[in-house]
Amino acid sequence: MNSGVREVCKRCTVIGGSGFLGRHLVEKLLERGYIVSVFDILQGFELPGVTFHVGDLCDRQALLPALQGASVVFHCASPSPASDDRALFHRVNVEGTRTVLQACREAGVQRLVLTSSASVVFEGTDIKNASEDLPYARRPIDYYTETKIQQEKLVLEACDPGRGFLTVAIRPHGIFGPRDPQLVPILVDSARRGKMKFIIGFTLNMITLAYSPALLSWRAEGRVRPRELTPSCPRQAYHITNDEPVRFWEFLSRLLVGLGYEAPRYHLPYRLVYGLALLLWLLAVLLRPLLTFRPTFTPMRVALAGTHHYYSCARAKQELGYRPLVSLEEAITQTVRSYPHLRLGA
Numbered sequence: 001m002n003s004g005v006r007e008v009c010k011r012c013t014v015i016g017g018s019g020f021l022g023r024h025l026v027e028k029l030l031e032r033g034y035i036v037s038v039f040d041i042l043q044g045f046e047l048p049g050v051t052f053h054v055g056d057l058c059d060r061q062a063l064l065p066a067l068q069g070a071s072v073v074f075h076c077a078s079p080s081p082a083s084d085d086r087a088l089f090h091r092v093n094v095e096g097t098r099t100v101l102q103a104c105r106e107a108g109v110q111r112l113v114l115t116s117s118a119s120v121v122f123e124g125t126d127i128k129n130a131s132e133d134l135p136y137a138r139r140p141i142d143y144y145t146e147t148k149i150q151q152e153k154l155v156l157e158a159c160d161p162g163r164g165f166l167t168v169a170i171r172p173h174g175i176f177g178p179r180d181p182q183l184v185p186i187l188v189d190s191a192r193r194g195k196m197k198f199i200i201g202f203t204l205n206m207i208t209l210a211y212s213p214a215l216l217s218w219r220a221e222g223r224v225r226p227r228e229l230t231p232s233c234p235r236q237a238y239h240i241t242n243d244e245p246v247r248f249w250e251f252l253s254r255l256l257v258g259l260g261y262e263a264p265r266y267h268l269p270y271r272l273v274y275g276l277a278l279l280l281w282l283l284a285v286l287l288r289p290l291l292t293f294r295p296t297f298t299p300m301r302v303a304l305a306g307t308h309h310y311y312s313c314a315r316a317k318q319e320l321g322y323r324p325l326v327s328l329e330e331a332i333t334q335t336v337r338s339y340p341h342l343r344l345g346a
């Protein structure tokens with residue numbers, strides 16, 4: 001292979017590369033010698049060797065220059081799941097993804113890796129060791145999930161091995177780790193406001209999570225192209241988790257205690273809290289023209305807190321060679337260490 005060809009093979013674009021997962025991915029790709037372009041609505045950081053393209057992914061003209069010459073595109077952009085702006089979710093996750101697909105084809109991109117979510121099958125009831133064969137949620141709990149389902153379908157349906165355009169969706173679940181803007185910050189904010197004293201529902205519900213650095217080391221190795229991706233087997237989504245189911249409340253308690261806060265200990269009935277969360281959500285929608293407030297306990301969070309939701313990543317292990325690189329124990333230790341500013345009293 002001459003150096004020109006090798007260079008083209010190693011050129012990639014990370015859409016949403018300024019975000020939590022995207023930035024970790026950019027760092028791993030650089031370590032592995034990729035030439036990286038980032039496309040994001042804002043430039044979140046500066047790194048030698050990274051070219052930034054700032055724009056909205058719904059704008060094909062803005063997107064195209066960022067995709068030129070890339071053989072693989074990682075799509076990691078989405079509005080925050082904490083938002084309840086339905087129009088925004090639809091515009092970015094559905095219409096925006098159509099635009100990404102169109103721009104990829106125009107730019108001659110060969111592979112598109114979507115970061116979907118394991119929550120595309122979650123509708124508020126127990127999920128135990130689910131494989132990817134589980135159908136999409138018929139009644140998604142929130143707009144985020146609703147549009148992640150549509151997004152994943154669009155991307156997988158666009159897979160066209162005959163024309164040399166391969167798509168794959170990875171479905172992480174509850175990504176955490178250094179710089180995560182969601183899980184640990186929401187938890188600490190709730191603890192600081194005295195809201196983390198309660199256990200919702202029963203204490204034994206298990207979940208799987210995905211520790212970002214471990215997830216990305218693997219992903220950045222380019223193992224995202226399924227070996228079996230052939231015209232007869234073109235559409236693939238893969239659960240990616242730490243592969244160590246843990247009790248939800250034990251996981252949260254270890255993070256909280258690690259940061260100096262008390263673990264939750266008083267029990268509240270699941271149905272009562274879920275009902276209250278629905279009521280609050282409705283109030284927030286009705287009162288929006290007059291005042292804005294964001295409830296901590298959203299129906300989605302309460303559902304996640306009170307049910308089993310653990311997923312099998314056997315397919316990714318078998319077909320993609322996926323292995324979680326860090327134990328859950330180590331992942332929690334590293335995560336706690338990375339948030340000195342969120343410790344009690346800091």
Ligand SMILES: NC(=O)C1=CN([C@@H]2O[C@H](COP(=O)(O)OP(=O)(O)OC[C@H]3O[C@@H](n4cnc5c(N)ncnc54)[C@H](OP(=O)(O)O)[C@@H]3O)[C@@H](O)[C@H]2O)C=CC1
Pocket residue numbers: 015016017018019020021022039040041042055056057058075076077078079080092096115116117118148171172173174175176181182
């Ligand atoms: N975090 C988690 O637990 C999980 C996340 N995922 C998925 O992983 C992906 C990455 O998530 P995460 O890193 O946590 O999210 P972040 O919000 O940290 O990153 C997403 C990035 O995309 C940017 N973005 C949003 N809208 C647009 C747009 N219209 N055009 C260009 N860029 C845009 C965001 O900018 P801005 O911040 O300004 O909006 C942000 O920089 C998402 O697709 C998410 O659905 C899946 C499972 C679990």
Ligand SMILES: CC(C)CCC[C@@H](C)[C@H]1CC[C@H]2C3=C(CC[C@]12C)[C@@]1(C)CCC(=O)C[C@@H]1CC3
Pocket residue numbers: 081116117118119173174175182183186187190296297300301302304305
């Ligand atoms: C307030 C408490 C009841 C819960 C605090 C912890 C939660 C903030 C997190 C626990 C599981 C997380 C999770 C997500 C966001 C943060 C949690 C609810 C996602 C919804 C993020 C986006 C996804 O694609 C799925 C995630 C599932 C797990």
